[in-house]
Amino acid sequence: MNPDRRASVLLEVRQAAYGFSHFQLQSLNLSLHRGETLAIIGPNASGKSTLLKLLAGLLQPQAGAVLLDGRPVASFNFRERARRIAVVQQESFLHFPVRVMPFVLQGRYAHMGPMQFETRPHQEVARAALLQTRTGHLAERLLQEISGGEKQRVVLARALAQQPELLLLDEPTLHLDIGSQVELLRLVQSLARRNHYAVALVSHELNLAAEFADTVLLLQGGRALRYGAPAEVFERELLEEVFQTELDVFPHPETGRPRVVLRAPEGDPKGGGPAALDPGLR
Amino acid sequence: MTTTVLTWREVARVCLLLSAALLLISLIALTLGGAAIPARSVFAAFWEGLTQSPSSLSVEHRLILFDVRLPRLFLAMIVGAALSLAGAGYQALLRNPLADPYVLGVSSGAALGTILALALAARLTLAMPLAAFVGASLTTAAVYFLGQRGGQLAPYTLLLAGVITASFLSAIIAFLLNFLSASDLRGATFWLMGDLSGTAPFSLAWLALPALMSFGVMYYYAGDLNLLLAGETEAESLGVDVGRTKLAIYLAASLATGLAVSVSGAIGYIGLLVPHLVRLLFGSDYRLLLPASALGGAVVLVTADAVARSVAAPTEVPVGAVTAVVGAPVFIYLLRFRLNDRSSASATGENS
Numbered sequence: 001m002n003p004d005r006r007a008s009v010l011l012e013v014r015q016a017a018y019g020f021s022h023f024q025l026q027s028l029n030l031s032l033h034r035g036e037t038l039a040i041i042g043p044n045a046s047g048k049s050t051l052l053k054l055l056a057g058l059l060q061p062q063a064g065a066v067l068l069d070g071r072p073v074a075s076f077n078f079r080e081r082a083r084r085i086a087v088v089q090q091e092s093f094l095h096f097p098v099r100v101m102p103f104v105l106q107g108r109y110a111h112m113g114p115m116q117f118e119t120r121p122h123q124e125v126a127r128a129a130l131l132q133t134r135t136g137h138l139a140e141r142l143l144q145e146i147s148g149g150e151k152q153r154v155v156l157a158r159a160l161a162q163q164p165e166l167l168l169l170d171e172p173t174l175h176l177d178i179g180s181q182v183e184l185l186r187l188v189q190s191l192a193r194r195n196h197y198a199v200a201l202v203s204h205e206l207n208l209a210a211e212f213a214d215t216v217l218l219l220q221g222g223r224a225l226r227y228g229a230p231a232e233v234f235e236r237e238l239l240e241e242v243f244q245t246e247l248d249v250f251p252h253p254e255t256g257r258p259r260v261v262l263r264a265p266e267g268d269p270k271g272g273g274p275a276a277l278d279p280g281l282r
Numbered sequence: 283m284t285t286t287v288l289t290w291r292e293v294a295r296v297c298l299l300l301s302a303a304l305l306l307i308s309l310i311a312l313t314l315g316g317a318a319i320p321a322r323s324v325f326a327a328f329w330e331g332l333t334q335s336p337s338s339l340s341v342e343h344r345l346i347l348f349d350v351r352l353p354r355l356f357l358a359m360i361v362g363a364a365l366s367l368a369g370a371g372y373q374a375l376l377r378n379p380l381a382d383p384y385v386l387g388v389s390s391g392a393a394l395g396t397i398l399a400l401a402l403a404a405r406l407t408l409a410m411p412l413a414a415f416v417g418a419s420l421t422t423a424a425v426y427f428l429g430q431r432g433g434q435l436a437p438y439t440l441l442l443a444g445v446i447t448a449s450f451l452s453a454i455i456a457f458l459l460n461f462l463s464a465s466d467l468r469g470a471t472f473w474l475m476g477d478l479s480g481t482a483p484f485s486l487a488w489l490a491l492p493a494l495m496s497f498g499v500m501y502y503y504a505g506d507l508n509l510l511l512a513g514e515t516e517a518e519s520l521g522v523d524v525g526r527t528k529l530a531i532y533l534a535a536s537l538a539t540g541l542a543v544s545v546s547g548a549i550g551y552i553g554l555l556v557p558h559l560v561r562l563l564f565g566s567d568y569r570l571l572l573p574a575s576a577l578g579g580a581v582v583l584v585t586a587d588a589v590a591r592s593v594a595a596p597t598e599v600p601v602g603a604v605t606a607v608v609g610a611p612v613f614i615y616l617l618r619f620r621l622n623d624r625s626s627a628s629a630t631g632e633n634s
Contacts, residue, residue, distance in 0.1 A: 056519055082521030089516055096379060096511050096566050101286045106509055110521030114502055117290050117569065140286060162520070 010034050010198040011166055015064035016054055025050050025222040027064060034165070037192050037199040039213035041206060041233075043243055046219040048202040049170055055200055056087050056168050068166065082110035086159035088152075088169040100146070100154050101139040104129055107161030129160035133187060149180030156187065167192070169201035173208065181205065185212045206260045210234055211252075218242065234258035288567045293574075296564050300577035304359070307581055311358075311588040312351050316596045319343055355584060356486045358478050358601075361546045362556075362583025363576040364493045364538040369553020370575045371500055371535035374507040374568065375528060376426070378437050379558070380616055383418070383539040384550035385441065387448035391421025392543035393474060394451050397458050400470070411492075415540030421447060422536050441617075476549030476602020478587050492541050497576055499534040503527050504568040549583070549602045551609020556582055558616065 011032040018025045025047040032038055040048045053059040054066050057073035066073045068084060076084070086107070107129070108122040118126070130136045133153040138146055143154065152172055159167060169188065173181040189212050192199045203209045209216060209230070216233040218226045220242050226233045236249040239260060246263040312324050323339055327347055330337050337344060365383060372381035372388070383389045395417025399409040425447050429440030455474065462470055500507075506527040509517040518524045542549070559582075560574045583601070586608075590601040 058515060058518060078518065078523045079521040082519065085519070087516075087519040089519075096561070098566065099286045102288070102508075102567065105287065106512075106520055109505060109509055112505070114505060115569070116505070118287055123287055 008034055010069065011055065011200075012067045012070075013055070013064070014067065016061040016066055017063040018050055018054055018059055018061055020050075023047070023050075023222060025054075026224075028224050030217060030224075030227060032166070032198045032200060034196045034198050035193055036214045037189060037201070037212060039209035039216045039230075040200060040202045040219060041204070041209050041216060042219035042225075045221075047222040048219055050222075051217075051219065052087075052168055052170050052200065052202050055166070056085055057081050058087075079110040082162060082164075084164055085166045085168065086162040086164035088155050088159050088167070088172050090171045090174050098143050099139075100130070100135065100141050100143055101126065103143050103154065104139075104158045104161050107158040110162060125163065126157075126161045129157040130154075132160055132191065133157040149176050149183065152176060152180070152184055153187070156184070160191070165197060167197045167199045169199070171202050171204065173203065173205060181208060188212070206234075206239075210258045210260070211255065230258050231256075234260065286565075288565065288570055293570050296570060296574050297577060300574060300581065304577060304581050304584070307584050307588075308355055308359075311355055311584050312347065314588050314592045315346070315351060316591075317343065317346055319347060353486060354478055354587070357489070357545065358583045358587045359580035360486065360489050360493050361478065361542045361549065362552055362579035362581070364496065364542040364579070365549060365552040365583070366556040366575040366579025367493075367497055367500060367553075367572065368535045368538040368542070370557040370568070370571055371507075371531045371538070372422075372553065373557060374510050375531045375535065376429070376435060376440060377511060377513070378435070378440055380437075380441055380554065380613065382551060382554035382613075383535070383542075384448075384548055384552075385554065385613065386422070386425050386444035387446075387451060388418050388421045388425070388444075388536070388539050389543050389548035389550070390448040390451035390455070391417040391424075392540045393417070393548050394455055394458075395540070396544050397455055397462075397470065401458060401461055411541055411544040414544035415537055418536040418540040418543070419533070421451070422532060473547040475600035476547045476605065477600045478546050478549075478583075478590075479598065489541065489545065492537055496534040496538040496541070497572065499530050501569075501572050503530055504572055507531065507568040547600075547602065549605055551605045551613065552579055552583060554616075555605070555609050555612055558612070 009031045013028055013030045015027040015029060016025075017027050023045065028051065030038070040051060042048055050059065054061055055073070057066070057068075057076065060074045068076070073081065073085070104126045105118045105122065108118055108125060111122065112118070127136065127139075130139060133156050135150060135153050135157055138150060138154065143151060146154070156172070167188070172188070173184055176184065185208055188199060188201070191197060201209075201213075213230060215228060216226075216230050217224060218233050218238070225242065226235075226238060231251070234249050236247060239249065240247050248261050248263045249258055251257065252259050309321060309324060313319050313321050319339075323343065324347065327337065327339050327344065329335075330339075331348075339347070368388075369382045372383065372386060373379055375381075376386075383392075392414040395413035395415070396410045398417075399406075399413035403409040425440065425443050426435075428443035428447065429435055431439050459467060459470060506517070506522045509520050509522050510524065510527060514524045517527075556579045557571060557575045560571055560578050564570055564574055583605075586604045587601045590599045590604045593599055593604075
């Protein structure tokens with residue numbers, strides 16, 4: 001892959017809008033390059049998940065367009081779309097027991113015809129995906145019996161088995177402990193760089209978004225308030241207004257990436273500095 | 283390490299195994315009943331039939347074997363396969379491991395259709411299976427919508443909706459039975475429990491055809507069903523045309539149920555028992571589960587019918603009573619240990 005193509009725009013959102021009866025996602029613009037990681041942040045009911053569904057082609061914009069390589073996402077047929085876009089949902093519930101390997105092989109569905117079986121090449125893709133997510137040792141285990149962090153990595157492995165160009169993650173770190181959160185996002189970031197995926201992820205974890213994203217989109221009430229590099233979006237007044245709480249924002253001494261913490265109550269003698277309470281890490 | 287990856291060889295191996303079991307159990311079933319015909323004589327009769335040599339069997343035994351037991355055996359096979367397929371199909375369509383045409387009330391819908399056809403247009407041969415199919419389809423649709431909460435299928439709500447629908451439809455059937463003649467009535471009452479003693483109104487080949495069609499449609503979507511089990515949004519993002527798949531499975535499962543009920547009444551729990559047994563023994567991949575369930579359903583119903591015919595010989599018990607005695611406890615077991623509460627919580631909340 002040549003460097004030009006690597007940096008080229010993969011996904012483009014032009015004036016896209018989508019409305020429910022009680023909620024309206026208003027004309028949104030963004031572009032996502034190969035190898036780029038975009039974090040979509042915002043309070044509850046700001047339209048994050050709706051936007052992600054638009055990007056995934058699971059919803060069609062009522063106005064404007066969502067273009068993948070210049071072509072409307074909605075014009076791809078189901079299998080075509082799944083070969084280019086992979087989605088990691090918040091959590092998947094399973095009523096029927098399934099083992100890790102067959103679960104990851106589900107990612108090969110879009111690359112196979114009806115009534116076919118996963119032949120060796122498909123198995124190799126799945127095994128590589130398991131290795132990339134460091135879950136190879138779990139292949140024969142039941143999905144129901146592995147830990148939450150392991151399960152999210154397996155779900156990511158299934159998405160990788162789709163061999164997509166665009167990877168969409170809807171709160172992938174929900175219900176994970178801080179160690180597993182960081183591990184998962186590091187993994188996503190390194191995969192995006194190595195395999196040149198474009199990544200868009202929805203997150204409530206402001207500090208993780210600031211640390212791992214190249215660009216950040218801040219949504220409120222279905223409108224894009226700010227879109228840019230983390231340092232441009234993470235402004236104290238802006239975040240305080242959006243999240244309705246008093247915050248402090250400062251650059252991390254080493255990485256220079258913004259950090260958000262709750263402001264210590266005024267006159268609190270024990271207010272031990274910005275690191276004392278961290279909304280993003282709780 | 284590659285043991286969990288399904289291959290066509292594995293499917294062929296399992297199907298061969300189950301076919302052998304079906305053959306064996308069929309031979310045993312043919313020997314059982316009011317008149318004991320030893321296995322040796324059954325073999326002899328088939329051999330003589332194949333070679334067209336003069337028969338060593340008495341005329342009476344030949345009649346019993348070829349005109350009574352053999353058609354009934356084939357009927358049991360087709361009905362058992364159809365009901366198991368329908369169960370496996372509904373389980374994926376409704377994402378509920380306890381789905382079964384009988385439990386969901388779909389069999390009652392098909393029964394109501396059949397009784398209506400019997401009362402109104404008994405002389406039309408195709409009226410009963412067609413009305414059964416329509417009854418099954420309408421009931422499935424009704425239960426599907428009644429089983430939702432907040433736009434999502436809720437496992438317990440769905441089962442309750444099925445049970446209530448079944449009791450409602452049974453009440454209507456009870457009213458309708460008043461309008462049947464006395465001779466129809468006795469047959470109908472027995473038939474409502476699920477019964478294979480009635481002869482099919484048309485040849486077995488015509489019965490096998492829709493069963494095969496239903497299997498073919500479902501098997502075409504076997505890969506899609508594997509993904510549909512995880513949820514519709516997830517399946518769609520993995521590349522499944524969810525709408526088309528659901529419609530196809532809905533029609534195929536209703537066809538199989540309607541077909542089975544129109545000839546044998548509401549035999550319960552086959553669609554629950556067999557797919558679960560297959561999952562336990564061979565795994566839950568639908569590419570294996572569908573053919574294995576069809577063959578397994580045939581094995582189980584042939585066995586159940588043999589029991590029904592011999593347990594109280596010379597009279598017989600409705601085969602539906604035999605399957606219910608075994609099936610209901612299994613249902614309770616699955617209800618307690620398979621349908622977890624977390625799944626119903628997720629169906630109503632958490633998705634924003």
